[in-house]
Amino acid sequence: MPAGTKSHILLILGSSGNIGTSLLQNVDELLNKYKHIYCIDININGAIPDSRSTSLSFIEADAVHTEYFQHLPVSCDLFKLDALNLIAHDYPxxxxxxxxxxxxxxxxxxxxxxxxxxxxxxSSYNLIRQIQMYNFIDPSIWLIGSIYNQILPDPFLYSDNSSVYKPIAYSSGKYAQLPLRDQAARFFAPTGGRCNSLSFGGIKSSQDHEFNTAASALLEGLLIFPK
Structure with missing residues (x-):
């Protein structure tokens, strides 16, 4: 992005809302970096912070099936678009x-x-498809990934005797983002676009004490500290 310019950011927010709510709580800071923030699929738990700026727009839309770009004043000639997809169906x-x-x-x-x-x-496919349809030749796309697209969830996190499992659906959905990311990165690269994955690891929310203790123990076992 050229020095002194501000791009527009498109946030695709999911139903869990933990990350999306945190972003919206820092909206004033974000608006100092971006010219306008568009939030799609506002179906988050908890109150949406009030914005003191008209540079924040909320648009209700189905982020998987709706061509929500038609509700945006988009033009690839007018601004650069940064898009962040936070949606996942973490069942259950x-x-x-x-x-x-x-x-x-x-x-x-x-x-x-x-x-x-x-x-x-x-949701990732629909976002990339619309960016291509509207001819954004140099977008910056971030797909929120997961460590579970590379490793399997450990049953140790969910029961003392490892008898309770996290369904494989979430890992499958996150793994399916990888070819989307690679194809989008290759497709947009010649004109300056890019597509990346970002994983936050675990998101601390309202999990019970036993889960948090097990997760901390598992993480310590996975970390390799330099000597």
Whole structure:
């Protein structure tokens, strides 16, 4: 981005809202960096912070199936677009963590599995597709990934005897983002565009003490400290 210019940022917000809410809580700081912020699919838990600026726009839309770009004053000749996709269908997580009824990673129905992939990978595909349709030749696209697209969730996190599993649907959906990322990066690269993945690792929310203790122990075991 040329010095002295501000791009527009498009935030695709999911239903969990943990990351999206944090971003919106820092909206004044973000608006100092971006000319305008568009928020799509505002279906987050908790109150949306009030904005004192007209440079923040909320647009209700289905981030998987709607061509929400038609609601934006978009023109590739007028501004550069940075897009951040925060949507995923993490099936099924409650305020206390994972439900304890899943004694197999394959216990979801086929319809639930497909629905999870459709939201997680479908939102990424729809975003990239619309950027291409509207001829943004040099976008910056960030797909929020997960460590679980490379490693499997450890049952140790969900039960003392490793008998409770996180369904494989979430990992499958995040893994499906990888070819989307690689193809978009290759497709937009000749004109200056880019597409990357970003993983925050774990997001601390309202998980119970046992889950947080197990997650901390597991993380310490995975870290390799230099001598």
């Amino acid at each position: 997580v409650t305020s206390l963590g994972l439900s304890d009824k899943f004694n197999s990673p394959f216990q979801l129905s086929t319809q639930q599995y497909i629905a999870s992939l459709g939201v997680t990978a479908g």
